[in-house]
Amino acid sequence: MPTPTDLLQGTLDLLILQTLAMQPMHGWGVAQRIQQVSKDALQIGQGSLYPALYRLEYKGWIKSDWGSSENNRRAKFYRLTAAGRKQLETELASWDRLSCAIALVLGRAVEVSS
Amino acid sequence: MIVELLTRFRFLVLRRQPGELDEELSFHLEQSIAAKQAAGLNAAEARRQAMIEFGGVERTREQCAKQRPGWWLNTAKRDVRHGVRLLRKSPGLMSVAVLTLALGIGANTAIFSLVDGALLRPLPIADPSHLVAIKSVKHHAAADAEGADSGSSYAEFSDIRQRVPAFSDVAAADRRGMVFQTADGLQLLLAEVVSDNYFTFMGVRPEIGRLPDESELHRIQSPIVVLSHGTWKRMFGGNPGVIGENIKVKGGLATVLAVLPAGFRGTERMIDPQVYVPQSSWEMWAPDERTTPRTVREFELYARLRPGATLNQAAGQLQALSADLAGKYPQANSERGFSADWQTKAEGGGVQVLSILVLAIAGAVLLIACTNIANLLLALNDSRRREIAMRAALGATRGMLLRQLVTEYAVLAAFGVAIALVLAQRLISLVPALLPDIGYPLGFDFRIDHRVLAFTAAAGILSVLICGVIPALSTSRTSPLDAMRTQMPRMGRLRMATRKLFVVAQLAISMALLIATGLLITALIHIETMNLGFNSGQNAILLGIGVGGKDTQRQADFDAIVMRMKALPGVKDASVARVVPFPESGGGATQVVLAPGEVPSETAGTPVWFNSVDDGYFRVMNVPLVRGRAFGTQDTSASRRVAIVNRTLAMKLFGTADVVGRHLRLGRQGPIDAEIIGVTLDGKYADLAETPQPYLYLPISQEGRSEVTLIVTTAGSAGELLPVVRKALQQTSPATLIINTQTLTDHMRFVTYPNRMAAWLMASLGGLALLLTTLGLYGVTAYSVSRRTHEIGIRMALGALREAVFARVLADGLKLTAAGMALGICLAMLIGRGMSSLLYGVKPADPVVLSVVVVLILSTSFAALIIPAKRALRIDPVEALREE
Numbered sequence: 002m003p004t005p006t007d008l009l010q011g012t013l014d015l016l017i018l019q020t021l022a023m024q025p026m027h028g029w030g031v032a033q034r035i036q037q038v039s040k041d042a043l044q045i046g047q048g049s050l051y052p053a054l055y056r057l058e059y060k061g062w063i064k065s066d067w068g069s070s071e072n073n074r075r076a077k078f079y080r081l082t083a084a085g086r087k088q089l090e091t092e093l094a095s096w097d098r099l100s101c102a103i104a105l106v107l108g109r110a111v112e113v114s115s
Numbered sequence: 116m117i118v119e120l121l122t123r124f125r126f127l128v129l130r131r132q133p134g135e136l137d138e139e140l141s142f143h144l145e146q147s148i149a150a151k152q153a154a155g156l157n158a159a160e161a162r163r164q165a166m167i168e169f170g171g172v173e174r175t176r177e178q179c180a181k182q183r184p185g186w187w188l189n190t191a192k193r194d195v196r197h198g199v200r201l202l203r204k205s206p207g208l209m210s211v212a213v214l215t216l217a218l219g220i221g222a223n224t225a226i227f228s229l230v231d232g233a234l235l236r237p238l239p240i241a242d243p244s245h246l247v248a249i250k251s252v253k254h255h256a257a258a259d260a261e262g263a264d265s266g267s268s269y270a271e272f273s274d275i276r277q278r279v280p281a282f283s284d285v286a287a288a289d290r291r292g293m294v295f296q297t298a299d300g301l302q303l304l305l306a307e308v309v310s311d312n313y314f315t316f317m318g319v320r321p322e323i324g325r326l327p328d329e330s331e332l333h334r335i336q337s338p339i340v341v342l343s344h345g346t347w348k349r350m351f352g353g354n355p356g357v358i359g360e361n362i363k364v365k366g367g368l369a370t371v372l373a374v375l376p377a378g379f380r381g382t383e384r385m386i387d388p389q390v391y392v393p394q395s396s397w398e399m400w401a402p403d404e405r406t407t408p409r410t411v412r413e414f415e416l417y418a419r420l421r422p423g424a425t426l427n428q429a430a431g432q433l434q435a436l437s438a439d440l441a442g443k444y445p446q447a448n449s450e451r452g453f454s455a456d457w458q459t460k461a462e463g464g465g466v467q468v469l470s471i472l473v474l475a476i477a478g479a480v481l482l483i484a485c486t487n488i489a490n491l492l493l494a495l496n497d498s499r500r501r502e503i504a505m506r507a508a509l510g511a512t513r514g515m516l517l518r519q520l521v522t523e524y525a526v527l528a529a530f531g532v533a534i535a536l537v538l539a540q541r542l543i544s545l546v547p548a549l550l551p552d553i554g555y556p557l558g559f560d561f562r563i564d565h566r567v568l569a570f571t572a573a574a575g576i577l578s579v580l581i582c583g584v585i586p587a588l589s590t591s592r593t594s595p596l597d598a599m600r601t602q603m604p605r606m607g608r609l610r611m612a613t614r615k616l617f618v619v620a621q622l623a624i625s626m627a628l629l630i631a632t633g634l635l636i637t638a639l640i641h642i643e644t645m646n647l648g649f650n651s652g653q654n655a656i657l658l659g660i661g662v663g664g665k666d667t668q669r670q671a672d673f674d675a676i677v678m679r680m681k682a683l684p685g686v687k688d689a690s691v692a693r694v695v696p697f698p699e700s701g702g703g704a705t706q707v708v709l710a711p712g713e714v715p716s717e718t719a720g721t722p723v724w725f726n727s728v729d730d731g732y733f734r735v736m737n738v739p740l741v742r743g744r745a746f747g748t749q750d751t752s753a754s755r756r757v758a759i760v761n762r763t764l765a766m767k768l769f770g771t772a773d774v775v776g777r778h779l780r781l782g783r784q785g786p787i788d789a790e791i792i793g794v795t796l797d798g799k800y801a802d803l804a805e806t807p808q809p810y811l812y813l814p815i816s817q818e819g820r821s822e823v824t825l826i827v828t829t830a831g832s833a834g835e836l837l838p839v840v841r842k843a844l845q846q847t848s849p850a851t852l853i854i855n856t857q858t859l860t861d862h863m864r865f866v867t868y869p870n871r872m873a874a875w876l877m878a879s880l881g882g883l884a885l886l887l888t889t890l891g892l893y894g895v896t897a898y899s900v901s902r903r904t905h906e907i908g909i910r911m912a913l914g915a916l917r918e919a920v921f922a923r924v925l926a927d928g929l930k931l932t933a934a935g936m937a938l939g940i941c942l943a944m945l946i947g948r949g950m951s952s953l954l955y956g957v958k959p960a961d962p963v964v965l966s967v968v969v970v971l972i973l974s975t976s977f978a979a980l981i982i983p984a985k986r987a988l989r990i991d992p993v994e995a996l997r998e999e
Contacts, residue, residue: 028139029146047143048170051136052178059182072149076142077135 025080198526216531219484221538241318249416281429286316294365307388324373338396409447524583622935628881630943633964635874648798650737659854690731743775743793756789764809908995
């Protein structure tokens with residue numbers, strides 16, 4: 002089993018928002034999508050996923066509705082709200098700034114298109 | 116942002132369905148299993164691996180719940196509920212704790228409210244913290260009598276206003292009596308005569324009516340008055356129609372222009388002026404005041420600094436001005452200057468020291484209360500140790516235990532504070548009845564406002580910290596292992612030592628307070644039996660009266676009034692004098708006396724306090740003459756000037772008391788010669804603690820005064836005599852105005868008021884401290900006996916005599932008492948030094964006081980110890996051993 006990379010504080014929120022920006026998804030779907038896209042480098046356990054989803058929902062950035070899954074099971078689908086979309090933009094921008102700054106410090110600056 | 120807030124709010128109100136998360140989690144697990152099956156694992160293996168990967172769900176549940184906004188509020192609610200349940204579980208112990216706290220905090224709240232009203236609360240004016248007080252200062256003031264005179268004349272006010280650029284503005288105010296003519300007859304009101312810019316200066320807005328500015332006041336042709344809120348309510352029934360109405364005052368009519376808001380009293384703290392009169396209006400009734408000499412320094416001056424200017428600059432400019440004035444008006448202004456300081460610093464003085472002392476003592480009582488409660492809580496926690504150990508065993512962290520304990524104590528404190536506020540309110544409402552009657556409405560404004568509430572809250576929080584920290588810390592250290600034991604291990608010796616230390620501290624504080632109380636009471640007895648140089652204990656009434664007419668006519672009026680008074684049934688004797696000793700304004704006015712051979716000059720002579728009296732004064736007031744004679748009917752305005760001096764003045768001027776027939780001169784320049792015809796014993800004239808002061812008597816017949824004090828003595832009750840005297844006075848001389856009336860007893864009570872107030876406060880706080888300490892001593896001894904039941908049982912089984920056990924318990928307790936008393940005496944010596952100004956020569960180590968307090972503490976200690984000691988006697992050795 003690959004050791005999941007430790008996520009930076011707050012990064013999980015950003016990943017979830019980014020994932021949900023594409024389409025509404027249930028919890029399992031979010032975890033799977035992050036794992037797939039990161040080529041198994043990021044595995045999100047339920048112990049951190051659901052608290053994060055609840056936190057984002059309490060903040061009003063995502064909303065949840067019960068719907069039915071691909072295999073016709075009742076599942077809760079999360080989707081981005083307008084406030085969430087704005088939050089995502091802010092966080093992406095600050096992420097870009099941060100990663101750019103870290104790259105500079107580490108001497109691995111690359112062209113960052115923004 | 117708004118959306119976020121709204122969402123948060125929505126979740127505060129709506130609860131999530133508890134099952135939702137579980138459904139989500141099980142869906143997640145199913146998906147995980149399905150994914151593993153799809154990857155080729157068999158059903159059982161897929162399930163096994165998925166479960167391992169999945170991990171515990173309890174933590175997830177908890178974490179999700181914690182995300183909820185206001186989650187902590189819920190746990191706090193739970194802790195509070197637990198706290199209340201705890202209070203209910205041991206109602207006896209807890210009501211003692213709550214009551215103890217309520218008494219401690221209640222006393223502090225009440226005293227803070229008093230101190231705040233008398234000293235600390237900012238004045239109800241604009242920007243009170245930047246008000247500058249200007250005082251007139253006499254350089255090289257020789258006697259107390261000279262230094263006390265800090266007012267300025269109206270002419271000086273105008274000078275300062277025009278010629279000190281560091282001040283943006285200056286205002287003046289002076290308290291005077293003002294006579295109103297109402298339907299019920301004449302009524303004297305306390306008037307604040309103010310400079311025309313006063314209202315603008317103070318930044319006060321009228322409740323009704325309008326306050327004209329300075330230029331408008333100058334243009335107004337007829338006099339106006341502004342009413343205080345209280346006067347408007349009391350005299351005019353709060354009728355808004357009073358604005359614009361003309362009211363009759365002595366000297367003419369006045370138009371009511373405005374009513375000031377409730378609570379406004381300018382810069383006054385102790386009195387509540389009833390009307391405010393601009394100087395321009397006052398001068399319309401009394402035109403001669405336009406030329407009041409510069410030496411009549413009656414006004415208090417206040418100033419505001421110009422932006423950017425400093426107090427130092429102002430002081431420098433004032434100095435330059437004084438030098439200039441001294442050159443222009445040598446007679447009035449030589450050797451004088453002005454000081455400027457923040458009003459907040461200038462006021463206070465003696466009151467401040469007393470306030471700090473009383474607050475410190477109240478704080479000490481609260482400390483005693485807190486240590487008592489700490490002891491109670493320690494005992495309570497001992498009995499709960501199993502419960503707490505169980506919580507620890509079930510996974511409560513030390514922080515959680517601490518939080519819960521602190522919440523419990525906060526609940527306790529909240530109850531205590533609530534009761535304390537009720538208590539304090541009651542206490543404060545008693546205070547007005549305790550204030551002396553000085554003929555004017557006293558304006559102390561004592562109330563429970565936001566400042567007092569803040570103080571109480573702070574006291575409550577501090578109390579929780581003081582009485583909660585030790586029990587909470589030591590209890591939360593409980594090991595989970597303890598829950599498993601059937602026999603709880605003994606609390607360490609340290610805990611018992613802490614408790615004993617608390618009790619010793621309590622005893623020391625109580626001892627010190629009681630000694631202080633004893634000293635104050637002794638001093639009070641000392642004062643009341645002290646020889647003041649006149650008979651202050653006789654039944655007499657004092658009437659401040661004013662007569663009109665010419666000087667010669669006045670003397671005839673006084674004689675007629677005195678004659679009429681003497682003829683009244685029940686009256687022993689009567690006399691008129693300018694003042695009686697201890698006038699409200701310190702020593703009162705002074706008269707400059709030149710020593711023999713001293714050359715008259717602007718600065719020559721000694722100002723001494725003086726009185727103008729008639730021929731009966733020495734007889735009526737029992738002022739003993741040691742040489743010569745009293746004034747008589749032969750001393751008239753036409754005969755040669757005579758004077759009577761006291762011993763100190765005689766010694767000061769001539770170096771001997773044998774001065775009858777010698778001459779002294781009155782006044783600095785162009786002095787008047789007067790022959791000394793008598794010498795009196797020294798007395799006290801302005802302050803009970805004063806050193807012997809020189810004092811001069813002049814015959815009132817040679818002085819020509821219009822306002823005097825009529826003294827009427829009686830064998831019966833002074834209070835009953837008053838209406839008779841009043842009526843007789845109005846018949847004899849209808850034009851005479853009665854300014855105020857007072858019995859001599861009340862007058863003297865006012866003099867000793869600070870002493871009685873201090874003794875009263877100390878006695879109640881000392882009593883409270885003793886009560887709490889006795890409870891504390893009892894509690895600790897009872898607890899110690901209950902913990903030593905086993906040990907005592909073994910001793911008895913081994914043959915210890917019951918008497919020996921009894922004596923042992925008593926001796927243990929009395930050891931604490933002895934240690935506390937020793938510390939208390941040291942503390943009392945310190946306090947005694949701090950309040951020496953109230954003790955009038957009573958030494959802090961007064962043996963009578965010390966022995967009374969020692970006996971008192973010993974006997975209460977004994978009472979507190981006897982119950983637990985008896986309980987120790989009743990211990991049955993068999994029972995005690997079986998308990999193991």
